[in-house]
Amino acid sequence: xxxxxxxxxxxxxxxxxxxxxxxxxxxxxxxxxxxxxxxxxxxxxxxxxxxxxxxxxxxxxxxxxxxxxxxxxxxxxxxxxxxxxxxxxxxxxxxxxxxxxxxxxxxxxxxxxxxxxxxxxxxxxxxxxxxxxxxxxxxxxxxxxxxxxxxxxxxxxxxxxxx
Amino acid sequence: xxxxxxxxxxxxxxxxxxxxxxxxxxxxxxxxxxxxxxxxxxxxxxxxxxxxxxxxxxxxxxxxxxxxxxxxxxxxxxxxxxxxxxxxxxxxxxxxxxx
Numbered sequence: 462x463x464x465x466x467x468x469x470x471x472x473x474x475x476x477x478x479x480x481x482x483x484x485x486x487x488x489x490x491x492x493x494x495x496x497x498x499x500x501x502x503x504x505x506x507x508x509x510x511x512x513x514x515x516x517x518x519x520x521x522x523x524x525x526x527x528x529x530x531x532x533x534x535x536x537x538x539x540x541x542x543x544x545x546x547x548x549x550x551x552x553x554x555x556x557x558x559x560x561x562x563x564x565x566x567x568x569x570x571x572x573x574x575x576x577x578x579x580x581x582x583x584x585x586x587x588x589x590x591x592x593x594x595x596x597x598x599x600x601x602x603x604x605x606x607x608x609x610x611x612x613x614x615x616x617x618x619x620x621x622x623x624x
Numbered sequence: 625x626x627x628x629x630x631x632x633x634x635x636x637x638x639x640x641x642x643x644x645x646x647x648x649x650x651x652x653x654x655x656x657x658x659x660x661x662x663x664x665x666x667x668x669x670x671x672x673x674x675x676x677x678x679x680x681x682x683x684x685x686x687x688x689x690x691x692x693x694x695x696x697x698x699x700x701x702x703x704x705x706x707x708x709x710x711x712x713x714x715x716x717x718x719x720x721x722x723x
Contacts, residue, residue, distance in 0.1 A: 514716050516707045531708055538712055568664065568714045575659035582658045604661070611663045618667070621676045 471613035477557050479613055485551050492546045495566045498573060499539065511576045512569060542566050557617060564610040567603050574600040649722040650703035652696040656687050657716050668713045669695060697722055
């Protein structure tokens, strides 16, 4: 393993194992944030709307059926992910599946925070309001974590030549 | 002179005819959003569909530059399954008829 990899927060070791150099206090922070998200059960909340987009934009009736199934499945999925997070908050290594659970939660948190902040495509200056500035910092920190997770997991994807 | 009978046009948009509905292919569309990372979208397409890095990157850039891209197509059941899987990764995915 090259020297650079030792400084990466997530490094593939082979055999579906990843070295985790991501600070566990920060992991605990992410876990707490995700548990807070769990407490929002009002699914008509516009922020949660981003997590449950329309599947059939031209057919509201069909979409209603799809939403019922999708929301239940998503809530089950999140329960499973949180279970993995609790088990690996101090772990020095993780499997791809465990790292994917963290990635799923981090991405969901980014979607929620990004929607609250109403982020656009371009880099914007931080908000003036203190509370929003704090949320903005968390959002950007999660972006950094996610970038590294995706990088590590991408390296272990099998090659495909469908071109 | 007798007036011709009025003939109602068939409702071509109706999706109640299951036979016709399942024959028409459905497209799975991923829409651009300002939050999801390009590297993440590309990863999800590779992970879910087994696409090569080149193909996944091409589709992701299409989403980013054109606002949307068709990433898969198939029967209604296939498309619903794909939309659900994409949405469970946080992508903004919908389905529509191919024609």
